[in-house]
Amino acid sequence: MPAAAAGVDACTASAAGRYGIPLPLFQAVLKTEGGWVGLKKRNTNGSYDMGPAQINTIHLPELGKYGITEEQLVNDPCTNLHVAAYRLRFEINRVKDFWRGVGNYHSRTPHLNQAYQGRVRKHLARITGSANL
Numbered sequence: 715m716p717a718a719a720a721g722v723d724a725c726t727a728s729a730a731g732r733y734g735i736p737l738p739l740f741q742a743v744l745k746t747e748g749g750w751v752g753l754k755k756r757n758t759n760g761s762y763d764m765g766p767a768q769i770n771t772i773h774l775p776e777l778g779k780y781g782i783t784e785e786q787l788v789n790d791p792c793t794n795l796h797v798a799a800y801r802l803r804f805e806i807n808r809v810k811d812f813w814r815g816v817g818n819y820h821s822r823t824p825h826l827n828q829a830y831q832g833r834v835r836k837h838l839a840r841i842t843g844s845a846n847l
Contacts, residue, residue: 725792729799742837764788767798
């Protein structure tokens with residue numbers, strides 16, 4: 715395994731552990747997002763999704779309070795992954811419904827949330843053999 719990939723894997727495990735996200739679920743979310751280091755993808759609403767976990771620019775004002783920059787989210791995989799795990803845990807805790815919180819990582823709009831949950835479950839099933847934890 716290349717050193718860069720090993721570093722991303724280590725950061726993935728570290729971020730998941732820090733925020734109490736089951737590692738296979740976090741890996742499934744990342745597969746669903748489909749991002750990579752250096753990616754900054756424009757959305758139809760004018761916002762951008764950044765880096766491996768596709769963190770949306772809508773979160774920049776909040777993240778800026780903690781010194782986290784757009785450049786870090788795009789180019790620093792560990793920062794990106796820790797922010798993603800934090801956001802995922804925040805949403806799960808906020809709604810007190812595990813799968814709805816997972817869907818909220820993508821969208822709080824019900825039909826978009828449900829569709830995202832389905833995509834994450836498909837990736838989870840490929841990783842673990844089951845769409846449930």
